Amino acid sequence: MSNTVLITGAAGWLGGLLAEALVSDPKTLNVRLILADIVEPKAPKSAKAVTLKADLTAKEPIDALFKTELGIPDTIYCLHGIMSRGSEDNFDLGLKVNVDSIRLMLQAAREFGAKSPIKFIFTSSLAVYGGPLPHTVTPDTIATPEGAYGMGKLTSELLVNEYSRRGFIDGRIIRLPTIVVRPGVPSAATSAFISGVIREPLKGIECLCPIGDSIDSPELDLPSWVASPETTIKNFVAAKHVPAEKFLSHTRVVCLPGFTATVREELQALEKVGGKKALDLVKFKDDPINRRIVSSWPPRFDNSYPLSLGFIVDEGGMEPIVRQFQKDIEAGIA
Numbered sequence: 619m620s621n622t623v624l625i626t627g628a629a630g631w632l633g634g635l636l637a638e639a640l641v642s643d644p645k646t647l648n649v650r651l652i653l654a655d656i657v658e659p660k661a662p663k664s665a666k667a668v669t670l671k672a673d674l675t676a677k678e679p680i681d682a683l684f685k686t687e688l689g690i691p692d693t694i695y696c697l698h699g700i701m702s703r704g705s706e707d708n709f710d711l712g713l714k715v716n717v718d719s720i721r722l723m724l725q726a727a728r729e730f731g732a733k734s735p736i737k738f739i740f741t742s743s744l745a746v747y748g749g750p751l752p753h754t755v756t757p758d759t760i761a762t763p764e765g766a767y768g769m770g771k772l773t774s775e776l777l778v779n780e781y782s783r784r785g786f787i788d789g790r791i792i793r794l795p796t797i798v799v800r801p802g803v804p805s806a807a808t809s810a811f812i813s814g815v816i817r818e819p820l821k822g823i824e825c826l827c828p829i830g831d832s833i834d835s836p837e838l839d840l841p842s843w844v845a846s847p848e849t850t851i852k853n854f855v856a857a858k859h860v861p862a863e864k865f866l867s868h869t870r871v872v873c874l875p876g877f878t879a880t881v882r883e884e885l886q887a888l889e890k891v892g893g894k895k896a897l898d899l900v901k902f903k904d905d906p907i908n909r910r911i912v913s914s915w916p917p918r919f920d921n922s923y924p925l926s927l928g929f930i931v932d933e934g935g936m937e938p939i940v941r942q943f944q945k946d947i948e949a950g951i952a
């Protein structure tokens with residue numbers, strides 16, 4: 619086993635964290651990384667790595683990922699993509715990157731991995747769900763997306779499953795919860811406030827919560843399905859180590875474990891960690907459109923199947939996540 623791992627979308631938030639995590643994974647000894655993104659990716663300091671700045675929407679730059687000095691990767695983390703609002707606002711770009719480019723990646727993985735199927739780990743999202751949903755989403759819940767992002771992810775999931783069924787690749791599809799707290803500047807994503815109401819106040823900056831009109835609004839009981847970045851990245855690494863025969867025989871889809879947090883619970887955790895001065899920086903202006911979109915996402919999943927595969931879940935709700943983010947700010951990494 620060569621332990622050569624290709625990460626696409628490696629200049630993105632989770633791609634960067636994953637590269638660091640793989641370098642220190644005891645089960646992935648002497649990892650060699652091929653890091654690719656349309657933006658120049660940064661390699662972890664101690665890693666044996668090659669970086670490629672490439673637009674992965676054409677065959678030639680995709681084939682080049684398999685022809686570096688590190689040889690053919692045995693595992694691919696296919697993370698690149700156009701996120702929720704981006705693919706909703708630019709339908710054609712969303713299709714090109716979230717579907718066409720993934721199909722080209724799969725075809726290249728099939729060709730270059732003809733001798734030994736490559737592990738192909740694809741990051742999907744709870745945006746694949748829409749319409750009437752049961753109280754708790756289980757592996758049997760049918761995904762019917764109501765947006766371009768979820769449609770693109772689900773289309774690619776079908777391809778990953780079919781390529782796996784045929785033995786072209788060893789696919790693993792991980793549907794992520796909303797990951798909190800995302801560092802950096804506020805994004806235009808509909809879910810951006812879920813991180814924003816923690817991140818900005820802890821940095822001493824005012825933020826606008828689009829849910830409810832005051833701290834007492836009943837709208838603050840809006841629940842979301844979330845996970846911390848630390849747990850999610852551990853689960854990304856775990857996805858590589860699950861024995862193929864442990865997956866359900868008819869699908870490689872796994873909804874990564876998460877937990878339900880309401881906006882109110884987030885704000886309570888913010889106050890515990892940052893005090894009243896942090897809470898006072900949250901201002902309210904209810905945005906019914908934003909609230910409707912977030913309300914349409916499933917807020918509860920059954921974690922039993924992913925836990926049975928060895929994935930892990932955050933313990934202790936929002937407070938430890940907010941505390942960790944506070945530490946990251948103090949360490950200058952958030």
Ligand SMILES: NC(=O)c1ccc[n+]([C@@H]2O[C@H](COP(=O)([O-])OP(=O)(O)OC[C@H]3O[C@@H](n4cnc5c(N)ncnc54)[C@H](O)[C@@H]3O)[C@@H](O)[C@H]2O)c1
Nearest residue numbers: 627629630631632655656673674697698699741743794797
């Ligand atoms: N962060 C979350 O809460 C979350 C939730 C659900 C699913 N996901 C999925 O996880 C993955 C990583 O998410 P993230 O938060 O790190 O996203 P991100 O936006 O930070 O990173 C995505 C990367 O893809 C790159 N990219 C876009 N188009 C490209 C192209 N044509 N060629 C090459 N690279 C291209 C971007 O430059 C960017 O660096 C994505 O597939 C995303 O859909 C994330």
